[in-house]
Amino acid sequence: MVRNGGRAVQLRLKLQYLRVIAKLDETQSVTKAAEHLHVTRAALSKTLAAIEEMLGVQLYVRTATGMAPTPYGMALARHARIILGNITSAEDEIIDLLNEERERVTIGAFFVAMPVLIPQAIAALQASHPRCLFAVREGDMFELIAGLQDGKLDIVVGRVHPRYFRDDVATLALYEERLLAVCRHDHPLADVEHLTWRKAAEYPWVLPPKESPVRSALQTQFAAEGVSGPKIVIEALSIPLTLGLLETASAIGLMPQRVALHAQQRNAIAVLRLELPPLPAPMGIAWLRDRPLAPLAQALVSALKTGSEAPGDHPGYPVSQN
Secondary structure, three states, X not given: OEEEOOEEEOOOOOHHHHHHHHHHHHHOOHHHXXXXXXXXXXXXXXXXXXXXXXXXXXXXXXXXXXXXXXXXHHHHHHXXXXXXXXXXXXXXXXXXXXXXXXXXXXXXXXXXXXXXXXHHHHHHHOOOOOOEEEEEEEOOHHHHHHHHHOOOOOEEEEEOOHHHOOOOEEEEEEEEOOEEEEEOOOXXXXXXXXXXXXXXXXXXXXXXXXXXXXXXXHHHHHXXXXXXXXXOXXXXXXHHHHHHHXXXXXXXXXXXXXXXXXXXXXXXXXXXXXXXXXXXXXXXXXXXXOOOOOHHHHHHHHHHHHXXXXXXXXXXXXXXXX
């Protein structure tokens, strides 16, 4: 309920109202939202006015560039995305169960979790969950968090940096690990014992985007040796693309220790003798607090946790528990 003029008002938000608010929040335009929803601009404006009248608050204000949400609009849009995402997930799960009797979980994965952590966890569940569907969606952390909050993803696996998540997201830290500089195994710098940042800067580097904390820390390392940075920089987050560039462009790339050692064992890369800054956050899992995880998602979280704790060839070190 909300308070309107000192009175408590029972709200009856229709599903169509939530779709309108979600689409307005996405497009920031009445015209574009109306096109997406296959209604006229006048009809959508009328619906928005009806919602605002029911709530007793203004949800959007017109600006020179479109429709800007008020704090009330932002709050309602956030809940609308979650509700609509939950409905879509429920429909998908029921269809899977009806058609194939499958359990389903949708995973948002940051690139560092793709080569080792997630494949190991899925493999561990094959015997206990013989009929299941794992939908894995790769992206950067901002895309994945948006998908989680929209209800399109059940869990996100990646760097659980506190600044990325709001209070409605629960996180579980799994392990911390070093960042390694890597190149192809026959690269001219592969066997250099006392490698300097100045020498490494002579080759192309595959780096995360400028807004990444890792990129900032790495720039500090170059500056310490009086180097502005690599002459050629390729911004990319894809492990397959990085491996391709190491091979074809004599590039140097960055990989978390687990991923790098896994590739080194297959003779795909060599690890350079450079001391890199620590990663800004541990690997971990995130999910919405107010959205209970389905049994398969719960089992996957347990498998990810077990896999991160298991000793072996891909070391990370557990996050200390205080």
